[in-house]
Amino acid sequence: MIFVSAKIKHRLSYLLIYILLLAGTILIILPLLWQVTISLKSSNTIFELQPSFIPKEFKISNYSEAFKGMQFLRFFKNTVYISILTLIGTLFSCSLVAFGFSRTKFKGQNFLFFILLSTLMLPSQVTLIPMYITYAKLGLINSYFPLIAPHFFGDAFYIFMLKQFFSSIPKELDESATIDGCNTFRIYWNIILPLSVPALLTVILFKFNWVWNDFVNPLIYVNDQNKYTLSLGLYIFKASEKFGPKWNYLMAAATIMMIPVFTLYAIFQKRFIEGIATTGLKG
Amino acid sequence: MRKSVMILILIGITAMGLWAKGNVETASPMGDEKISLEYAYMVESGDTVELYKSMLQEYQKETPNIEVKFIPIVDDYAKKLLLMVASKTAPDIAWIGEDMIRQYASQNALVALDPYDGEFFNSSDYVQGNLEGYTYDDTLYALPFDSATGLLFINNDIFDKAGVEIPSDHITLSQLKEIAKATTIKENNVTVQYGFVTGTYMGYLHPFFRMANGTFIDANGNTTFNTEPVKEIFQYFYNLIHEDNSMPEYGSQAVPFVEIFKSGKAAMMFNGSWAVGEVMSQEDFNCTIIKLPQYKTIATPAWTGGTAVLSSTKNREAAIKFLSWFSGEEGQKIKFSGKFAASPTIKTLLDTELAYNGYKNPKAPMNDFTNLVDSLNYAYALPSLIFGNNQIMDTIEKEAEKYFLQTISLDELVTQLDKKVTKLLNE
Amino acid sequence: MVFIAGDSKLKNQQRIGYLFISPWILGMLLFTIYPTVFSLYISFTEWPILIEPKFIFFKNYLEIFQDEFFFNSLWVTTKFAIYTTFPTLMISLFIAILLNTKIQFRGVLRTIYYLPAVLPTIAVALVWAFIFNKDYGLINGFLRTFGITGPGWLADPKVALLSISIMSIWTLCSTNIILYLAGLQGVPKVYYEVSTLDGANVVQQFFSITIPLISPIIFYTLVMSLITTFQVFTSAMMLTHGGPIDSTRFYVLYLYDTAFSYYKMGYASALAWILFIIILTLNYTIFKTSKIWVFYEGDA
Numbered sequence A: 001m002i003f004v005s006a007k008i009k010h011r012l013s014y015l016l017i018y019i020l021l022l023a024g025t026i027l028i029i030l031p032l033l034w035q036v037t038i039s040l041k042s043s044n045t046i047f048e049l050q051p052s053f054i055p056k057e058f059k060i061s062n063y064s065e066a067f068k069g070m071q072f073l074r075f076f077k078n079t080v081y082i083s084i085l086t087l088i089g090t091l092f093s094c095s096l097v098a099f100g101f102s103r104t105k106f107k108g109q110n111f112l113f114f115i116l117l118s119t120l121m122l123p124s125q126v127t128l129i130p131m132y133i134t135y136a137k138l139g140l141i142n143s144y145f146p147l148i149a150p151h152f153f154g155d156a157f158y159i160f161m162l163k164q165f166f167s168s169i170p171k172e173l174d175e176s177a178t179i180d181g182c183n184t185f186r187i188y189w190n191i192i193l194p195l196s197v198p199a200l201l202t203v204i205l206f207k208f209n210w211v212w213n214d215f216v217n218p219l220i221y222v223n224d225q226n227k228y229t230l231s232l233g234l235y236i237f238k239a240s241e242k243f244g245p246k247w248n249y250l251m252a253a254a255t256i257m258m259i260p261v262f263t264l265y266a267i268f269q270k271r272f273i274e275g276i277a278t279t280g281l282k283g
Numbered sequence B: 001m002r003k004s005v006m007i008l009i010l011i012g013i014t015a016m017g018l019w020a021k022g023n024v025e026t027a028s029p030m031g032d033e034k035i036s037l038e039y040a041y042m043v044e045s046g047d048t049v050e051l052y053k054s055m056l057q058e059y060q061k062e063t064p065n066i067e068v069k070f071i072p073i074v075d076d077y078a079k080k081l082l083l084m085v086a087s088k089t090a091p092d093i094a095w096i097g098e099d100m101i102r103q104y105a106s107q108n109a110l111v112a113l114d115p116y117d118g119e120f121f122n123s124s125d126y127v128q129g130n131l132e133g134y135t136y137d138d139t140l141y142a143l144p145f146d147s148a149t150g151l152l153f154i155n156n157d158i159f160d161k162a163g164v165e166i167p168s169d170h171i172t173l174s175q176l177k178e179i180a181k182a183t184t185i186k187e188n189n190v191t192v193q194y195g196f197v198t199g200t201y202m203g204y205l206h207p208f209f210r211m212a213n214g215t216f217i218d219a220n221g222n223t224t225f226n227t228e229p230v231k232e233i234f235q236y237f238y239n240l241i242h243e244d245n246s247m248p249e250y251g252s253q254a255v256p257f258v259e260i261f262k263s264g265k266a267a268m269m270f271n272g273s274w275a276v277g278e279v280m281s282q283e284d285f286n287c288t289i290i291k292l293p294q295y296k297t298i299a300t301p302a303w304t305g306g307t308a309v310l311s312s313t314k315n316r317e318a319a320i321k322f323l324s325w326f327s328g329e330e331g332q333k334i335k336f337s338g339k340f341a342a343s344p345t346i347k348t349l350l351d352t353e354l355a356y357n358g359y360k361n362p363k364a365p366m367n368d369f370t371n372l373v374d375s376l377n378y379a380y381a382l383p384s385l386i387f388g389n390n391q392i393m394d395t396i397e398k399e400a401e402k403y404f405l406q407t408i409s410l411d412e413l414v415t416q417l418d419k420k421v422t423k424l425l426n427e
Numbered sequence C: 001m002v003f004i005a006g007d008s009k010l011k012n013q014q015r016i017g018y019l020f021i022s023p024w025i026l027g028m029l030l031f032t033i034y035p036t037v038f039s040l041y042i043s044f045t046e047w048p049i050l051i052e053p054k055f056i057f058f059k060n061y062l063e064i065f066q067d068e069f070f071f072n073s074l075w076v077t078t079k080f081a082i083y084t085t086f087p088t089l090m091i092s093l094f095i096a097i098l099l100n101t102k103i104q105f106r107g108v109l110r111t112i113y114y115l116p117a118v119l120p121t122i123a124v125a126l127v128w129a130f131i132f133n134k135d136y137g138l139i140n141g142f143l144r145t146f147g148i149t150g151p152g153w154l155a156d157p158k159v160a161l162l163s164i165s166i167m168s169i170w171t172l173c174s175t176n177i178i179l180y181l182a183g184l185q186g187v188p189k190v191y192y193e194v195s196t197l198d199g200a201n202v203v204q205q206f207f208s209i210t211i212p213l214i215s216p217i218i219f220y221t222l223v224m225s226l227i228t229t230f231q232v233f234t235s236a237m238m239l240t241h242g243g244p245i246d247s248t249r250f251y252v253l254y255l256y257d258t259a260f261s262y263y264k265m266g267y268a269s270a271l272a273w274i275l276f277i278i279i280l281t282l283n284y285t286i287f288k289t290s291k292i293w294v295f296y297e298g299d300a
Helices: A002-040 A061-069 A072-103 A109-118 A124-137 A145-153 A156-167 A172-179 A184-195 A197-213 A216-221 A230-235 A247-279 B002-026 B047-062 B077-086 B098-106 B128-132 B156-162 B173-183 B202-211 B228-242 B257-262 B274-280 B316-327 B329-337 B370-378 B390-404 B410-425 C002-042 C059-064 C068-099 C106-118 C121-132 C138-144 C160-185 C189-197 C202-230 C234-239 C251-261 C265-293
Strands: B035-042 B066-073 B093-097 B143-155 B185-187 B190-198 B266-272 B287-290 B301-309
Touching: A002 A061, A002 A247, A002 C068, A002 C106, A002 C121, A002 C160, A061 A072, A061 A247, A072 A109, A072 A145, A072 A156, A072 A184, A072 A197, A072 A230, A072 C002, A109 A156, A109 C002, A109 C265, A124 A145, A124 A216, A124 B077, A124 C002, A124 C251, A124 C265, A145 A216, A145 C002, A156 A197, A156 C160, A156 C202, A172 A184, A184 A197, A184 C002, A197 A230, A197 A247, A197 C160, A216 A230, A216 B077, A230 A247, A230 C121, A247 C106, A247 C121, B035 B077, B035 B301, B035 B316, B047 B066, B047 B316, B047 B329, B066 B077, B066 B316, B077 B093, B077 C251, B093 B098, B093 B316, B098 B301, B128 B143, B128 B301, B143 B156, B143 B274, B143 B316, B143 B329, B143 B370, B156 B173, B156 B266, B173 B190, B173 B228, B173 B266, B190 B257, B202 B228, B202 B301, B202 B390, B228 B390, B228 B410, B257 B266, B257 B274, B266 B274, B274 B287, B287 B370, B301 B316, B316 B329, B390 B410, B390 C251, C002 C265, C059 C265, C068 C106, C068 C160, C068 C202, C068 C251, C068 C265, C106 C160, C121 C138, C121 C160, C121 C234, C160 C202, C160 C234, C189 C202, C202 C265, C234 C251, C251 C265
Parallel strands: B035 B066, B035 B093, B190 B266
Antiparallel strands: B093 B301, B143 B266, B143 B287, B143 B301, B185 B190
């Protein structure tokens, strides 16, 4: 008797989980669905008193217009180039620095870490001009250097994140490795990194998403239209204040733009689990 | 240990490589005779970029020794130009809005164009009202090269349905109110159709104050908000919104009023002529454009785009030469033969089809542009003392917002405005 | 002798530590020090950007404390940070735990929950502008079917800040869910199995196992949320531009206008440094208290 009721209880709790998640899904999906709906409407049917999710006529042509208007292929290439270099830089530098902060001991560690964090706290609007002046003096405006190079020197956001993940890996592992004759770098490379695959994937995902959609930096440092990124292309549809955005094209372009990041995540989310399962040390 | 050093070196090399790449790309070889100029402009719509390229090609045919590089800027134009000026990498020539002139001119960032008048360009070729916007302290600092004017847009179908005759010339302010009232439809306490829409931005409301002979600042530089004409117009819009419910509530502009009008949910719209293309491009939309209403006087604002030479340029003469061509008759002829949604600023071109060519759509039913061209001729530039100072503008908007959202009274509004704007003017 | 050897080993250890963090140190020397010092200097000047700065000592700072917009924007930002940070934290942790159970379609659901973070900010803002529109918006359209007249979500000064918070929670949750999910993978399942045998229920497990073990991640999201919410800018810039009646004029929005619209870079820099000190103090407090509630396995 007790056994059966436990089973029912178990089933019921899963039902509840499904209901809750489904409700959440609807809240997540609705705005997105709305975006896709707008991207398929003609410009004079966007505003309706009783909003309908199904457009009267499907204007697939919005997508070809968006594709053309944002010069997708050319800007896509630029964006991929920047993204890949940025990701390489971020992964290396952030994991090294995070390891240094969480796994080694040195004087002023806590103080330096707080300095690291505080670099995030000064609004970028005021450091923008001196940054720009520096790059201008070095003749690096209108190159990808200002967009890529800083990522090779660590990013406080991800250093902090990785540090938190590294900290949750038992210290005994390092100790036994040291006894086995591993040096610190080997511990970083052979023990901590493999154990942190989910965290590193998270960094890749977040950073890729950030670079892909970053609009502020390309706008400021890139002058030549041939060097534009996709996010700048997207802004062509936003146009000036007086014209107002071209809603349907913009939404179509935004929908196209989110596909790569989305795909990456869809692939990664499996690895989140596999990454752990294969190491088999913690579970 | 050694490996980590290796990686650090690797990172260093990659960074250096990137650095070098940047250097190679930016350093352009300078010929002995060829003059290289940079021109930054604000991209208002996607087509502009291609159009400007074709204009440049034409120019380079005539003047091969001047090479011009474009820097199109898709957003946050004012900020980017400031960055370039502050870092001493300013372009030689730059697009400039009327609202930027006061700041740039008062800090000597622009080349005064008057000495070159008659030599490279003739200021008398330009529409007077358009030049005013680029004049600071009686000196001309930029040449206007496209303009827009204020118009009243009418949705013909709504007028027909309501049995209102479509006017062809100025209507009066009280007529506007009457028609707006008659064309507003409410269903279950929700306004499903507005009589009148416009931007809730002072730039849009200013002509109405001017119609009533109201000003914000008098000839002596004193503020004049607490005067009958100013109060009357504030009250007029207040009543449209709150008494007649024929105008949308003042507030967030996240969804632009053009969209409301375009989707057939407003009978009348006051907007700049740039919206003509936007509205007319719809094939099944019956629309008429007429001049702005008339009250004690006629008032039609002009919004212009202009080009200025920055005083940091090393090739002043060449820059002004290019500017004069690009903003002059020849440049504008090409510009407005293409699809540029604005009108020329050269008087003679206003008599040609080019005055409205950018708005034309062979498929759209509307093709009468007489009112548009008429308005262009007598449009005035918004007063730069107010509109050239963003902090004053923001202050006025905020106070007006409080009034229209019913948190302060009309008397409080005008007293506050007088007080706050006077303080800012004295800064 | 032994003592000296230990000392040199310690020194060697230290050197390795510094070596690991050297990319960041180098980056800071190259990219951070100059702009930071520069902006601090500028905060003591009057600088209209187009001409050279003029040194005016503490005038900017003194002026700020008489500036009504400063106090207003600080208050608005604080409210926003509170409205956004804590709901985001709780909702995303809850969803992450649900998504970590052995349910079917887990992959699909996880993918869907990450969608909001993938969208470009401009698209998010415009979509929500639609949703919030008083007359033609989704929410009010939905309410209307029940005969309810909804407020002007972005046009009513009493509601606008809340609306922007809702939008921000929508986007922030999805990144936090990912973080918590990644964190939850690190919680050994043995712990749950053992505690189940000991007779602990789900709630007890949540508080005694899950929370302590992912507390480093919770700590991370809390610190980061505070930093980002205090610097919120883009969404307000696009949706309301600070209005109606300054109800969404966030601190950085005011700072931005001061710098690039009013051409008062000196004053803006002073504003930035005050914000810096505020965020710094807040986070310092969190760091100090973290010793009590954040559990690092490495330290155990």
